[in-house]
Amino acid sequence: MxxxxxxxxxxxxxxxxxxxxxxxxxxxxxxxxxxxxxxxxxGGKTTKGGSGxxxxxxxxxxxxxxxxxxxxxxxxGFYTIKEAEQGIVLRFGEYSGTVEPGINWKWTFVDRIIPVDMQSTRDMPSSGFMLTKDENVVRVEMQIQYRVVDARKYIFSVTNADDSLNQSLDSALRYVVGHAKMDDILTSGRESIRQSVWEELDKIIEPYNLGLIIVDVNFKDARPPNEVKDAFDDAISAQEDEVRFLREAEAYARGIEPRARGRVKRMEQEAIAYKSRIVLDAQGEVARFEKILPEYQAAPKVTRERLYIATMEKVYGNVSKVMVDVEGGNNMMYLPLDKIIQQQNTSNSSGKTTYAPVNDTNVNTSPTSSSGRSDRFNNGGN
The missing domain is CATH 4.10.280 (MYOD Basic-Helix-Loop-Helix Domain, subunit B)
Incomplete structure (x- = not known):
């Protein structure tokens, strides 16, 4: 049993x-x-047999x-959020709010805290072989720097904000390189390419609200494939020589132009001075004529002779000509008297006499004419 x-x-x-x-x-x-x-x-006492x-x-x-x-x-339930972070609170998996840095408290087994770094600047590289507008292949390396500005959007807008940003960067870089020429990418257009990539990347990520901001875009390197590297190096050297020659020409132009402007200014000043001198001389002649006019009206003949003598004295005083009076075999030099320092008489078979003034001007006399006088002017024996 x-x-x-x-x-x-x-x-x-x-x-x-x-x-x-x-x-x-x-x-x-x-x-x-x-x-x-x-x-x-x-140290307490125990009781036996008591149910109470x-x-x-x-x-x-x-x-x-x-x-x-x-x-x-x-x-x-106590936890700490670092100074550079911001906490995302999830209550039963649903967004409940954000918490600031410091010591905070949460409901254990109810709330979940996701810390997000808000101050650190993060780096993201991108590189690869790309096809340019002129159908050349070039390898481009670029790096961006970004940081989080909105923790909620960074966590909940997309599945992975960093991965979405990486794909957007590749798309923007390939788009810009595909619309640029290889020479611009390798030489003078690097800054333009960098700015274009930055603008295109901002346009791509704006509709997704990733909670990120692009701080900087760095164009690190761009080079052609190794098979054609030597040819592109020669082309780059030629472009550098072109730039150097242009700089030298500009420097030469900057040196010549001021001197030319100075000469022009000097010529203008000389022309103005010449104009003023001529005007003043003319005004002086007019004033002198106005002073002589009353005298001429009083004694015309005497005034004419005096003006003639003064004019002839002025004319012959400024030239190397001499006037010789030949009469009855006696030769006498009248003008210019102030320049006669040395006189030399030479007789020849024809009865001609030569005078040599101080300015090496030889005066040759000739036989008298039918009137008994002749005026001879000779410059340098000619």
């Missing part, structure tokens, strides 16, 4: 364990024993457990 059949309770193993009539342990008895042990540790005391010890144990659990739960 089985031990658990009716009328066979004497064979219950829980009651007869150890040879005595024992049953399974009761929860109250376990708590009572635990309370006694705790009381004994802290067992129940009181059970209540105390449960209260202690609840208090300890509450304290542990409360302390487990």
């Amino acid at each position: 089985a031990w658990n059949e009716p009328g066979n309770n004497d064979k219950d193993p829980w009651k007869n364990k150890g040879g005595k009539n024992q049953g399974p342990p009761d929860l109250d008895e376990l708590l009572n024993d635990l309370g006694k042990k705790v009381t004994g540790i802290f 005391s067992g129940k009181s010890f059970s209540s105390i144990g449960i209260s202690i457990l609840l208090i300890v659990a509450s304290v542990v739960y409360a302390f487990s």
Whole structure:
């Protein structure tokens, strides 16, 4: 007969364990024993056989457990957000708000905190072989710097904001390089390419609201394939020589132009001075004529002779001509008297006499004419 059949309770193993009539342990008895042990540790007295005391010890144990659990739960909710970060709060997986840097508290097992770095500047490179507008292949390397400005958009706008930005950078770079010539990419158009990539990248990421801002775009390197590198190096050297020659020409022009302008200015000043001198001389002649006019009206003949003599004196005083009077074999030099320092007479078979003034002007006389006088003018023996 089985031990658990009716009328066979004497064979219950829980009651007869150890040879005595024992049953399974009761929860109250376990708590009572635990309370006694705790009381004994802290020096308290234990009572035997009291059911009321067992129940009181059970209540105390449960209260202690609840208090300890509450304290542990409360302390487990504290967390820290770093100074450069901003925290995204998710409550049961749904966005609940953001928290600022410092010590904060959350509901454990309810809230989830995602820290986002808001101040650090991040780098993202991009490179590859690309086809240019003039159907050449060039390898371009570019790097951008960016940072997060909106933590919520950075986390929830797309699945992965960094990956989306990387794909946008590749797209913008290939678009700009595909619309540019290879010579511009390798030489003088690098700055224009960089600005164009920056503008195109901003246009691409703007509709996605990634919560990012592009800080800078760096054009690191651009080079042709190795198979044609030597030819492109020669082309670049020729372009550099062209730029150098242009700079030298500009420097030469900057040096010549001021001097030419100075000469022009000097000529203008000389022309103005000449004009003023001529005008003043004319005005002086008019004034002199106005002073002579009354004298001429009073004695016309005397005035004419005086003007003639003064004019002839002025004319012959400024030239190397001499006037010689030949009469009856006597030669006399009249003009210019102030220049006669040396006189030399030479007689020849024809009866001609030569005079040599100080200015090396030889005066040759000729026989008298039918009137008995002749005026000879000779310059330098001619």
